[in-house]
Amino acid sequence: MPLLMVHSQQISWTLLLVLGYLFYLLLGAMVFQLLEKQAEAHSRDEFQLEKLKFLQNYTCLDRQALEQFLQVLMEAWEKGVNPEGNSTNPSNWDFGNSFFFAGTVVTTIGYGNLAPSTVAGQVFCVFYALFGVPLNLAFLNQLGKGLNAHLITLERWVHKPGRAQIFQTLAMAIFLTTGTLLFLVFPPLVFSYVEGWSYGEGFYFTFITLSTIGFGDYVVGTDPNKHYIPVYRSLTAIWIVFGLAWLALVFNVGADMMEKFLQLKWHKPDLGLAEGAATKLEEEPDGPRIHTPS
Template identity: 55%
Template sequence: MNVFDKSLSPSAQDPSGNPSREGSSCLGEAPLEHQGFTNRHLLLPIPCCVPPRAMCSGKLQTGLLVAGYFVYLLVGAAVFQALERTAEKQQKMAAAQMKEAFLQNFPHLTVAEMEQFMKNLTEAIQNGVYPVGNESQTENSNWDFSNSFFFAGTVVSTIGYGTLRPKTAGGQIFCVFFALFGIPLNIVFLHRVGKMLSLLCKKLGKFLYEKGMRKKKIKFLTLLFFLVTGILVFLCLPSLFFQITEGWSYSEGIYFAFITLSTIGFGDYVVGKQPGRIYFSYYRTLVAIWILFGLAWIALLFNLLTKVLEDTEKIIVKDLHQIVKVSKDNEESQPRRCWPAHFLPEEEVISPCAGGDAQKMESLAACSEQKKT
């Protein structure tokens, strides 16, 4: 579902035909339609200009939406932390005891006991518990506030890496209701952020138009600004940061960034989960904020690519219809030739049929003989 619907309504006009104040720009200038630069000159979905009072109301609504959205994530992170952290401590203690028992009894373990140990070890790793090193594993929690906030962001954005998930019954039930209301809230939030990004492109286009630049060039430069800035801010620079922090290659950072922002979320690369690496506090919180704003940009990018593909499809279909029409016109313009029956090849002469058809064929043959004589 494309959450970025286009709200490109024309400016209101009074009965005299002159644009009203609703159609003027927010800075008290002439209407954008009279300036010659309108929303239709950009492919991005850009909201129309509004009067100052409506603009202040829109800013207030945006501020309340952003504040409410992050409060929702903070409350969800606190609840997940309270529900899951105790159960995680118990899992880590059990994993440490399992590891100690294995080291003490390793020479005397049977094949069945070894298989059971491997099974328990696999389950511990799947639950985010890595029995590597010493007691430092019990100090670092997968459900501290930073990781819980990151998990809450992946839930409402529907990324779902699968490496961190609630284990308790209370955490699982809360996750259901948290996602039930959080996903629609996330859609509304991304919609509003997308409008803000589009408004930046609109202001850039207006600035370039006032400098005397042509409309086609303005359209190209605004789209170039949108693409280059987004790729740099949401893909290239974060990938370099992940390369330094996570120890990945730069290509792996690009791969992780795109897979995450496109909400594919394979889970093969996840930030803050490399054993033996030390991360600064609230590292995953910053990554979650990057994800939330990056989702808005890539959704606009997908919307732009969808429009380009649809326009290309329309052009191709139109050309095909034109080709078919021209070919039909050429066929109809050519004169049709009727050949007498005695000039047809023998293999094309219809063989006489039985019954009434045979009599008709005989009468036709007799008529043709009379005409010859």
């Protein structure tokens, strides 16, 4: 009977988690639609107006010719080619850019602004990701274990009574503060200076990248009007790897805390009933004893 109750509680907890996850996705969809749909319609109207003005100024072009030209431009952007560039512009596939692209593949960020266009490159990308993604996960897992091992070593060093809990709290605060400064606060300053973004845009790019969401609306080292140092994107790729390890640990800690909190709230009434039943059994007197005559 107790096993059946535990199994029922696990099913209820799983169902609650699934429903909460679906609700969170639906909520996000509604908010994104509310925030972005009107702006998208406004941008589309402005684009159509600019096309009409262009056709009025250049009467030698008709609408069909303009649409074909725009299609060529869109295909060029999708292939990572700058339509304003020429043969003297840096290649999108030099070593620095290729190293950065390889990092976005194995980390599953996938900005989408650059992708292989040849069949050989696409096939290689599939097999490269097939082995690279597990390798990246193993590397991040090992890096996380190394960080945890250092924290455990320091915790054992502080073995005096009453200080262990204080040290755990202090170590977690230092870990979160240092990581936040190194991976979320300072990098946007660099990106804002180099790319010409605002700090908010740099912070947005930083978090979207390290969380492996990778929309691709902001990507470093892609402005054709700027001259970047050769190792700029390579250093960014290295920052991404260590930032992924730190943010993954933060997400794991947050997920564990959230799960424990929700399970505590969900199972609290059942635990109360179980404790009450146990107390009642302890307080009940022994049943009547039958004495046989001697």
